[in-house]
Amino acid sequence: MATMWSPGDDSGVLYTLVEWIRTGDFLAEVGLLGDDRHSIQIPHPSPQLLLTPLHAYASSSKSDEFAHTSYLCAICLSERKGVHCLALSCGHVFCRSCLVDMWGLHVKEGQVSRVGCPEPNCGISDAEGAKGLREATEDEARAVLSENELDRWKWLRRKRDLERDPTMIYCPMEYCQEPVPKPKSDNSRVSVSDEDGYGWARLRTCTACGYSFCAFCTRTWHGPHTPCPLPLTSTFLFDYLSAPRDSPERRVIERRYGRSNVLELVRRHEDDQKNRKWLDSSTTTCPSCEVKYEKSMGCNHMTCVKCGAHFCYRCGTKVLAANPYEHFSTPGTSCFSKLFD
Structure with missing residues (x-):
């Protein structure tokens, strides 16, 4: 619009400006007219660019409101300003000093499952309707616990999770002993026998030392189709003989060590038992050297x-x-x- 008037120009300029706006000629000059000359384009920032500052503003406003509001702590039964409290993800608010003492004591005593919301009615209902404590998240624990307590809390949680997992075994290397979880199934290597926990399902690879071993015999990985080497002790043989014929327990042992190997050991065991029975009934032992x-x-x-x-x-x-x-x-x-x- 400044170009329509210059100093010393005595001609009227207001009418020209009004007509310039009324007719829409200004749209092309300011870059708002579309390519088809019939639509208006208003450029604006992408909504994704506004998302981060909007979230930051909302979080800052919420924090300011929380800091200046008073809350009743259900542990010490005192009202504290939000600046001295911590709001858990479940919505319950407790003063930070109470959580520091309470959670710190539970971590010290190894009661990792009790590091959570102290509200009695806060928790997840199980199948029987009983509610369990809602455990703290890592961000909540980091906001309350000291560095040493946080490390111990993480270690206790990891230890508990390992003990709960029946498929978790430990690396057999004496210098390692790291827990090795069951690997995720690979459909390209799954066979019929893998459905029952055999074949490739027996393979474990320690992420700490790289040792690959069999989950059954804990020896070096011997392939998906080779049976485990027979143990030096015959404990498994007694378990096999005590199980009913054609039972799942017997099939487990047969698949683990090979059916032909197990049957051969059974035959040898039965022959040995017959020999021992005959020796006990038909011979006498020397009292000095025990020769029959x-x-x-x-x-x-x-x-x-x-x-x-x-x-x-x-x-x-x-x-x-x-x-x-x-x-x-x-x-x-x-x-x-x-x-x-």
């Missing part, structure tokens, strides 16, 4: 070929080498007059 002896003929006076001890075959008692037959000549004993029995 079977008598086919002759008297009950035995001499061990290994240690030279003299003993009675009937009762297994050690007898005098100088007079071994005294044992069979003593009245009142179970072997009296039974040298040839």
Whole structure:
């Protein structure tokens, strides 16, 4: 508009300005006329650019209002200004000094589940309708606890979560011992056996030391199809034999160690039991070196070929080498007059 008038120009300019605005000619000069010459375009900042300052202003206004409002603390039953209080995410407000003492004591005693809103009716209902304490968030804990208390609170929560997870195991490397969670399923490697927790589902890789191992036997990863090496002890064999035939417990052991391997161990175990039963019923043990002896003929006076001890075959008692037959000549004993029995 300033270009329409210049100093020394005595001609009227107001009429020209009014007509310039009335006809809309000014729109093109100020850049508001659209490309089609029939629409008006008003440029403005993107709403996303306004979102951050609007949020900051709303938060600042809310903080100022909270700081100058008085609240009743349900712990100490005193009214405090908001500047001395903390508003939890659930909406309940408590004075900061009470939360510092209360939460700090719970962290010290290891009661991590009690670090939360002290309001009795605040919590999450379980399946039976009972309410549990709403635990504090990390931001709330950071605003109340000291640095050392916060570190211990995080450690206690992590320890509790690990203990609650039945799939969590610890790295078998002695220098590591870090907890190793069950990996997320990879559909490209899932097989039928993985549905029951076998195959690739047994693989664990420690993120701390990089050791890959089997979740069943905790030995170096031996592949998804190779059974776990048989243990040195036979404890699992007794568990297998005590389980009912075709039971899930037996199938677990068969899949873990290989069915053919387990059946071979069962056969050996049964043969060994038969041998032990026959030895106990048909032989006598030397009382000195415990060598087993079977008598086919002759008297009950035995001499061990290994240690030279003299003993009675009937009762297994050690007898005098100088007079071994005294044992069979003593009245009142179970072997009296039974040298040839």
